[in-house]
Amino acid sequence: MTIAQERTLAAQVRADFPILDQEINGKPLVYLDNAATSQKPQAVLQALQHYYEHDNANVHRGVHTLSSRATDAYEGARDKVAKFVNAASRQEIIYTRNASEAINLVSNAWGLSTLKQGDEIILSVMEHHSNLIPWQLVAQKTGAVLKFVELTETEEFNLEQFKSLISDKTKLVSVVHVSNTLGCINPVKEICAIAHQHGARVLIDACQSVPHMPVDVQDIDCDWLVGSGHKMCAATGIGFLYGKLALLRSMPPFLGGGEMIADVFLDHSTYADLPHKFEAGTPAIAEAIALGAAVDYLMGLGMDKIHAYEEELTAYLYQRLAELPEVRTYGPKPTEDGKGRAALAAFTVGAVHPHDLSTILDQAGIAIRAGHHCTQPLHRHLGAQSTARASLYFYNTREEIDVFIESLKEAIEFFGSIFG
Structure with missing residues (x-):
């Protein structure tokens, strides 16, 4: 697609996102905090409202019409995620409250029942806290040993070091697909192949990849993936948690309660088949249905098209950031056509604190992130207390x-006059 064609994607979808049509501090909103959370299209908002207005009932438990419709929509959304x-x-898709719960499900149901003293878990220094703390807790309880892959000179996943770390003692590799700070796209398919050669399982944190690019769990050959x-x-x-069917069947339940049972007696219980074995209690019905609507929306646009458009935006973002010598970006630089990294830029500006920078930009209606982005160990590794982060999605534009960039220039000049 040409640049002119690419530009039409944002123009095509902007009207679908009512939140974007507002002013912040008297300025049109420029929302560049998409790595933290995306905005919601009308189709998703309508799915939430329709459920509560027309189909509100508990799923699986009733034979009346509302319950039947709610169950069909809830389980239909699971089919959509499985296809996505x-x-x-479809039994390989488990609904969870969030990706953190999905990782905790695996760490508790598989990790605590499988790992033992001296087993090794390989993570990377770029992991989100959600893919670090659960494994710290498992290691403390089981005696497993944590090992960490560091960065290359271009601040990417060090695959050669990973090859040197892994051994037959390695039982798990748990890595992020796309770093929410560095923006690097990790070679997860190759990581899985290497890990499996050593008999290790692999969990992929796909929170920053699934929304932005095609992700095929069978092609990657991961054992688990979370979104x-x-x-x-x-x-x-x-x-959601994706897991290979036989592996999920071998794992004990994570939480106990209603929905996840087959038969309950006073002294013991038997458990439901997948996926319900891992979905105790009344689920987030409306939210699951809305997730299905979001999948429909994204697939309607086309994940290839979204990814290609974001590559164009990324190339332009880095081209404009390069005009500012005071700005230090983290992670690999994109190629000229924007390939090789995600559509985000974490950066610092000399001695200016990212929180101060974010506050000034907010006065101009621009929403960016500031802080450690739940990657404190990575920031220590980089020698940065915190960073600012601008992250894009398919509804953003070059004009934004x-x-x-113009507001960032003004902020740099303002702080320059203070710091001298």
Whole structure:
């Protein structure tokens, strides 16, 4: 597609996102905090409203019409998610509250029942806290050992070091697909192949990849993959775990309660088949249905088209950032056509604190992130207390990048006059 064709994607979808049509501090909103959470299209908002207005009932438990309609929509959304990531079976998709819960499900149900003293878990220094703390807790309880892949000179996943770390003692590799700070796209398919040669399982944190590019779990050949609805145009409070069917069947339940049972006696219980074995209690019904609507929306646009458009935006964002010598970006630089990294830029500006920078930009109507982005160990590794981060999605435009850059220039000049 040409640049002119690419530009039409944002123009095509902007009207679908009512939140974008507003002013902040008297300025048109420029929302560049998409790595934290995406905005929601009308189709998702309408799915939430329709459920509560027309179909509100508990799922699986009733034979009346409302319950039947709610169940059909809830389970239909599972089919959509399975297709979205190309799972081999709908039973391989488990609804969770978020990706953090999905990782905790695996760490508790598989990790605590499988790992033992001296087993090794390989993570990377770029992991989100959600893919670090659960494994710290498992290691403390089981005696497993944590090992960490560091960065290359271009601040990417060090695959050669990974090859040197892994051994037959390695039982799990758990890595992010796309770093929410560095923006690097990790070679997860190759990581899985290497890990499996050593008999290790692999979990992929796909929170920053599933919303932005085609993800095929069968092609990657991961054992588990987690995603978060609110980063992919869906509501908060819903995420999902993909797991290989036989592996999920071998895992004990994570939570106990209603829905996840087959038969209950006073002294013991038997458990439901997948996926319900891992979905105790009344689920987030409306949120799951809205997740299905978000998947419909994204697939209607085409994940290839979304990814290609974001590559164009990324190339332009970095082209404009390069005009500012005071700005230090983190992670690999994109190629001229924007390939090789995600559509975000974490950066610092000399001695200016990112929180101060974000506050000034907010006065211009521009929403960016500031802080450690739930990657404190990575920031220590980089020697940065915190960073500012501008992150894009398919409804952003080049014009918004221009507004961001001009406001960033003004902020740099302002702080320059203070710091001398």
